[in-house]
Amino acid sequence: MPEFIPVLTRERIEELVVGVAGKICDDYKGRDLVLVGVLKGAFIFLSDLCRHMTIPVQIDFVEASSYGAETSSSGNIKLNKDIELDIEGKNVLIVEDIVDTGLTLSYLVEHIKGFGAKTVKICALIDKRERRETDILVDYACCVVNAGFLVGYGLDYAENYRELPGIFHLKF
Known part of the structure; x- marks a missing residue:
């Protein structure tokens, strides 16, 4: 039976999201921004x-x-759905739940740059550096976590546990 060890409560997540949203709005005020x-x-x-x-x-x-x-x-990165908006000449902020190895985001940054975006930056709920395999820069991170397999608030294990309101370290 899996064990769920609390990492972030729903209330703490909201505080972090509000804070990072404010930073992003300050940085992009008066400019086009596409969240991907x-x-x-x-x-x-x-x-x-x-x-x-x-x-x-x-x-x-x-x-x-x-x-x-x-x-x-x-x-092995598999692209299942591509962007549909025209992002040529626009500022793009890739929004990710968690950055772990960095392999998927490295791929996505280069892929999106190929559409002619003016800038491409990254916003992540969680920047987890334990298994980082690339030098990917997370421009906006709500939280840095050193280790653990995390679930909840959209993060999953085999399509399960996304519905949990907080974030938990899943132990088997």
């Missing part, structure tokens, strides 16, 4: 983040995977 959420994990974070924005934004999604039903990345 990485499905499936970032959908809850993106939803809460955009509700706290005080600047106009456009929203799109990509779906990429490298985990499947495992707890570690396969290293």
